[in-house]
Amino acid sequence: METWEIYSLTSVVIFAIGLGGVFLVKHFLRKIIATVIMGGGVFLCFVSFAKRDTLNFPDPVPHALVITGIVVAVTAAAFALSLARRIHKITGEETFEEKE
Amino acid sequence: MKELPASVLPPLLVGVPMLLGMVSLFFKIKRRPIPGIIGSVLIGVLAFAAVVETSRHGTVIHVPGGWVPPLGIVLRMDPLSVVFISLTALIGIFIGLYSQMYFRTEEGAKVRFPLFWPLWFFLWAGLNGLFLSNDIFNLYVTIEVITICAVGLAVLSGEAKALKAGLRYLLAAIVGSMCYLLGVALIYGSTGTLDMALLGQVLEPGPTASFALIVITLGLLIKKAAFPFHFWLPPAHSAASAPVSAILSALVVKGGFYVMLRLWTEVFGVSLTFAAGQLIGVAGAAAVIWGSWQALLQTNLKLLVAHSSVAQLGYLLMIFPLLVLKPGFSTDSADWLPAAWTAGIFQVMAHAFAKSSMFLSAGIVVAALGHDRIASLRDLVAKMPMTALAIGIAGVSLIGLPPSGGFMAKWMLLKGVFLSGQWWWAPAILIGSLLTAGYIFMLLRLAFAPAREENRFRPVPIMLQVCALLLALGSFLIAIPAEKLVVFLENGESFGRGIETVIKGGNHGNE
Numbered sequence: 001m002e003t004w005e006i007y008s009l010t011s012v013v014i015f016a017i018g019l020g021g022v023f024l025v026k027h028f029l030r031k032i033i034a035t036v037i038m039g040g041g042v043f044l045c046f047v048s049f050a051k052r053d054t055l056n057f058p059d060p061v062p063h064a065l066v067i068t069g070i071v072v073a074v075t076a077a078a079f080a081l082s083l084a085r086r087i088h089k090i091t092g093e094e095t096f097e098e099k100e
Numbered sequence: 101m102k103e104l105p106a107s108v109l110p111p112l113l114v115g116v117p118m119l120l121g122m123v124s125l126f127f128k129i130k131r132r133p134i135p136g137i138i139g140s141v142l143i144g145v146l147a148f149a150a151v152v153e154t155s156r157h158g159t160v161i162h163v164p165g166g167w168v169p170p171l172g173i174v175l176r177m178d179p180l181s182v183v184f185i186s187l188t189a190l191i192g193i194f195i196g197l198y199s200q201m202y203f204r205t206e207e208g209a210k211v212r213f214p215l216f217w218p219l220w221f222f223l224w225a226g227l228n229g230l231f232l233s234n235d236i237f238n239l240y241v242t243i244e245v246i247t248i249c250a251v252g253l254a255v256l257s258g259e260a261k262a263l264k265a266g267l268r269y270l271l272a273a274i275v276g277s278m279c280y281l282l283g284v285a286l287i288y289g290s291t292g293t294l295d296m297a298l299l300g301q302v303l304e305p306g307p308t309a310s311f312a313l314i315v316i317t318l319g320l321l322i323k324k325a326a327f328p329f330h331f332w333l334p335p336a337h338s339a340a341s342a343p344v345s346a347i348l349s350a351l352v353v354k355g356g357f358y359v360m361l362r363l364w365t366e367v368f369g370v371s372l373t374f375a376a377g378q379l380i381g382v383a384g385a386a387a388v389i390w391g392s393w394q395a396l397l398q399t400n401l402k403l404l405v406a407h408s409s410v411a412q413l414g415y416l417l418m419i420f421p422l423l424v425l426k427p428g429f430s431t432d433s434a435d436w437l438p439a440a441w442t443a444g445i446f447q448v449m450a451h452a453f454a455k456s457s458m459f460l461s462a463g464i465v466v467a468a469l470g471h472d473r474i475a476s477l478r479d480l481v482a483k484m485p486m487t488a489l490a491i492g493i494a495g496v497s498l499i500g501l502p503p504s505g506g507f508m509a510k511w512m513l514l515k516g517v518f519l520s521g522q523w524w525w526a527p528a529i530l531i532g533s534l535l536t537a538g539y540i541f542m543l544l545r546l547a548f549a550p551a552r553e554e555n556r557f558r559p560v561p562i563m564l565q566v567c568a569l570l571l572a573l574g575s576f577l578i579a580i581p582a583e584k585l586v587v588f589l590e591n592g593e594s595f596g597r598g599i600e601t602v603i604k605g606g607n608h609g610n611e
Contacts, residue, residue, distance in 0.1 A: 008289070015282055022275050031271055038278040042285055049289030062288065065237055069281060072244045076274050079248055083255065083267040090260045096268060 007048035015041030026095040028084035032077055039073040107160035109150050110175035113185060113228045117143055121221030129214040133200040136217040140189075140196040143224065147182075147189035154182045155588060161234075169235075169295040176234040176297075179589045180445075184231045184358055187449055191350050191456050191571065192224060198460050198567040199343035205560065207467040208341065210257060219256075220347065223249035230355050236284050236367070237294045239359055240277065243323065247273040250352045254340040265335035272322055272332040279319030286312040287367075299367045309371040316363060317380070324356030326417055327387035330410045334394075337409060338402035342463020345402065349409045350456035354448050357416050361444065364420065377424035384417025385528035392535030396542070401465060401472040404539060405458045408498060411532055412451045415513065418525055419444040422516045436519035442586055443512035446578070450505030453575035454494040460568040461490045467564070468557045477543060479551035486565040488547045490572040495540035497575035500533050505578040 018041060021034030046062040046069070087093060120139035124132050153160060159178040167173070177185075199220075203213040226245035233239045251273070255266035288294055290308045303309055325333035333353075337345050364372065391411030398404040422440035464487045465480070466472045481488045497504035500511075510529060517525045578585075 015278070018278075019275065022271065028267065035271060035274045035278065038275065039281075042278055042281045045282060045285040046288070049285065059292075062285075065284075065288070068237075068241065072241065072277075073274075076244065076248060076270070076277075079251065080267060080270050080274070083251075083263055083270065086258075087260060087263045087267060090263070093264075096264065 004048045004051045008045055011041045011044035011048060013041070014038075014044060017041075026097065028087070028094055029081075032080045032084065035080070036073065036077050039069070039077075043069055104159055104161045104176075105157045107153055107157070107162060107177065109146065109153055109160070110162040110177045110232045111164065113143070113146055113150065113177075114175070114225050114232065116146060117221045117225035117228060121218045121225065124217045124221060132214065132217045136196055136220075137200060139221065140193045144189045144193050147186040150177060150182050151186055153177075154179050169293070169298060173238050174234045174295065174297075175232045177232055180361075181231040183445060183585070183589065184354070184448075185228055187452055188224065188227050188231075188351050190574070191346075191452055192220075194567050194571050195343050195346050195350075195456060195460070196220075198346075198463075198564055201561045201563050201567075202341070202343055202463055202467065205467040205564075206558065207470065208463075213256065213341075215256060216253070216343070219249050219252045223253065223347070223352070227351060227355060231358060234296050235294050236287065236296060236299070236363070240281055240284060243280065243355065243359070244277055246352060246355055247277065247323075250348055251336075253344045254336050254348060256344060257339070257341055259339070261335075262339040265332075265339040269332045269336040272329065276319040276322035276329075279315045279322065281319075283312040283314075283316030283319065286315070296362065296366055300369065303367060303370060305371045309368070313368045313371050313376070317360065317376075320356045320360045320363075321380075321383065324353050324360070324413060324416075325410060327383050327390060327410070327414060330387060330391070333410055334403055334406040337406040337459075338400070342459055342466065345406070345462070346456035346459040349406070349459055350452040353409070353413060354452065357413070357444075357448065360420075364423065372424050374424055377421035380417050381421035381522075381525060384414040384420070385525060387411060387414030387417065388528055388532035389414075389535070392532050392539070396535055396539045398539075399474055401462045401474055401477070401543075402459070404474065404543075405455065405462055408458075408536065408539065409451075409455060411536065412447070412455065412498065415447050415451075415509065415529070415532070416444060418513060418529070419447075419516070421522060421525070422513075422520050436516040438586070438590070439512045439519065440516035441589070442582075443509050443516055445585070445589065446505055446512060446582070447509035449578050450497050450509050450575050453571050453578065454497040454504075454506060457490050457494040457568050457571035457575065458498075460564070460571065461487050461494070464560050464564050464568060468560050470558075474543065474546065477546040478549045480547040483557040484560070484565065486562075486569050487560075488544075490565070490568040491547070492540075492544055493569075493572035494575060495536075495543065497572075499536045499540055503576065503579055505575045508579045508582055 015038055018034045018038030022031055025031055025034060043066045046066045050058040050062045120135060124135045127135055154177060159176060162175040163172060199216060202208040223246060226242050226249060229242040233242055251266050251270045254269060255262050286308055291299060291302050293299060322329040337349050340348060388411050391407050391414060395404045395407035398407060419440045422436060462472055469476055497506035500506040514526060514529060517523060
């Protein structure tokens, strides 16, 4: 097994962990962290494809894409965190479940 | 790629709204509607210029910075994207006019509206960018711009209910984007390009392409609130203020449909199978029936309209099984494909007009009554005849009665269903229409019923009612130039090429 194959398989596992997390955990913060983990998996997947047999240097395009992707993911996570914080401030709730 | 004529309109259509969004931030809060309205009209003029340009030259492209693909990113404007851009511009102008009046009413003033115009312009830029992108990573970026602005608009009121719905929407959207991005990574890894035109030629059917197709479709289905991922839509759309609900429901969810249509027809044509199309169709049929049924059970007007969105979006999904050839059919006999395309485009337009009108009318009811309980709609016809008329007309288009745009969409869809021999979709379409008729007539029955106790209807600016009524009429007017529109779409190469790729794909799936 080549190195990039290990990376790309790992990336899918990380993605799956994050995806499961979003649906299984309840707390806002954990849900947001789970989406960040999903992002980590996707970015690792991108980087693992940077090695190409036809080139004897790493393909730079995936790196550019990952940097763009990270910027977008950070923005979305920050926005989600600020929403969660505001909800907590107004209602004191930390999950989507309705209080009795 | 090079032989296509170049045009400056695509970058203007993305750049101008973005610039306007920034400029409007420099205006005093009270003055923001001035750049808002003027800017909306300006974008409308640009959209009209785009219609003229594409009807004259066909597909045009813009190569930013002179970098040609595969290294550069091309903006491509073809008739399909122009239809979406002008639809956005037309509805955007009306919603802009409406919002300017709405935020002055007692009910609308509760919303923290200063941020409405900047966010709406950024959202507009994202939508136009989405319709013009010819690069799957660029699509991801525009999808994210749209998501973040849309959630920002949805939580403008700052109430706990809206914030929770917004967070749910945002989390669902992030999951959708990440699924989409994983698919992009897989495609780039296997082909080394992100340009849609090139991908259509080089993508080989195989496990990687199939897996990419699955995750990308899954991501887009979450984004466009397809059954069973619709859970975030009703709370988010009903908790937002009226103009925002109209934007979210009429325009934002259509972005997901547009990307899916593009990718299925132009990129994944070779990897599609009959089963994949059927699966999407089942999700669509389930959404139609479930959404309409839920709408029938609601007691609040905005929730009813939001659930009806889930159902109407289901119709859009039902064109995907028709785009893939059934085993045993050859290219020559596939005469239902234009019908399926037309059905999809008409459903997008009819729903955009009718649903924005419905949400704006719901906003008027909220402004007049202070709440939106359906039971208090009694005597609406006597108190606000124009709004009652708008709800009625938009409702007729949602049901699909002739001669509305909704009728055109459903008629074409049924035609496609029967011509392609996939008759099993017909009951879902008809049951959906019946249930829709059920909840629309429920509203109208109450509107005509005499009031039990004296309802206090606060006076509402007449312009609000005019905007809602004009949008409702729009859903009828689009049926008139139907013939022209079909010719306009066929004129572009996307219509033909898309179908060609699908046919290739259908044949592959059948082998």
